[in-house]
Amino acid sequence: MTLARMTIAASLIALAACSGEQTADNGAAAAKGEGGVVNLYTARHYDSDLPLYERFERETGIRINRIEGNADQLIARMQAEGERSPADLFITADAGALWRAEQAGLFQAFDPATIGERIPANLRDPSNLWTGFMRRARVVAYDAATVQPAEIDSYEKLASPRFRGKLCVRSADSVYNLSLMGALIEAWGPERAEQWARGVVANMARPPEGGDRDQIRAVSAGVCEIALTNSYYYIRMASGDDAADRAVTEKVKLGFPSLNGEGAHVNISGGGIARHAPNRAAAQRLLEFFAQADTQRHIAENNNEFPASPDVAPPAPVNAYADFTANPMQVRAFAQHQPQAQRLMAEAGWR
Numbered sequence: 297m298t299l300a301r302m303t304i305a306a307s308l309i310a311l312a313a314c315s316g317e318q319t320a321d322n323g324a325a326a327a328k329g330e331g332g333v334v335n336l337y338t339a340r341h342y343d344s345d346l347p348l349y350e351r352f353e354r355e356t357g358i359r360i361n362r363i364e365g366n367a368d369q370l371i372a373r374m375q376a377e378g379e380r381s382p383a384d385l386f387i388t389a390d391a392g393a394l395w396r397a398e399q400a401g402l403f404q405a406f407d408p409a410t411i412g413e414r415i416p417a418n419l420r421d422p423s424n425l426w427t428g429f430m431r432r433a434r435v436v437a438y439d440a441a442t443v444q445p446a447e448i449d450s451y452e453k454l455a456s457p458r459f460r461g462k463l464c465v466r467s468a469d470s471v472y473n474l475s476l477m478g479a480l481i482e483a484w485g486p487e488r489a490e491q492w493a494r495g496v497v498a499n500m501a502r503p504p505e506g507g508d509r510d511q512i513r514a515v516s517a518g519v520c521e522i523a524l525t526n527s528y529y530y531i532r533m534a535s536g537d538d539a540a541d542r543a544v545t546e547k548v549k550l551g552f553p554s555l556n557g558e559g560a561h562v563n564i565s566g567g568g569i570a571r572h573a574p575n576r577a578a579a580q581r582l583l584e585f586f587a588q589a590d591t592q593r594h595i596a597e598n599n600n601e602f603p604a605s606p607d608v609a610p611p612a613p614v615n616a617y618a619d620f621t622a623n624p625m626q627v628r629a630f631a632q633h634q635p636q637a638q639r640l641m642a643e644a645g646w647r
Contacts, residue, residue: 332359336360339387348595367397383402385579386570390563395634403425403569432602433620435527438522438550462520463522478632479633490644508526564604565601
């Protein structure tokens, strides 16, 4: 899917097929802005979030109407609905998607009083249009039998001749790769970032295919020696119930490269209040709920993301991987480079 070029009509058709939308009666009540309701448009599809919704409803008496889709589908839907949109809060996993929603004029500023105390400034939009509440690092899975940690301690080294034909990576359309490329553009400038992308293409052991877990398994199978992955996919495999996946992580280890010597690239899960939210106060309350320490701990424990708040101690199993330096780059800085990132990656031959 080409970034931000999905037509609204196609998006709404697809969304109708996969949405987790509530009943028509609930939707009609929500659209009227009746109290005690918050309409959540969410691109997070994790069962581990369901107990959080139940707890929020118990604690606040506010009912959540959940509408699910991928980020571009939900953005297209909100654009099509316009001023009559029932959306109160939009959440997703990727700063680039939040930036695209912002650029489409779909957010209004939230009250930062509480959220600003919990979430570092670099993980929030400077104008308080959206905020992160969890972090995920874009790092390297490597074959511990053939690769030394020092060989993958910077992103530059992934594109070096050392790994010619030995790198597995998913497609350029992956938002996680686009955000990483956006961070390189911000740190290095577009020319050097494109050269890096060309090095990655030259190092590919196979054409991009599959998701992050497929890349990790390919390292274990000897298809490649290193692979780009989000941290939580690896941690999920290492701590899950699948014995085969756990065996993979006995052979394949996780390394945290540094960008400009300042730490590993991190992306966010986050959200913002919809511009035409009929239940704005409830949306603010739910956004603050996601930023709470106990909510972050629950997500970290059950979905293996890292807490955004520095004062929230990472629980097991992520605590075993949390001792790394996170790059302090403002997430909006790399998010806004995603369109350029996709163009440069395509020019480099990264498909």
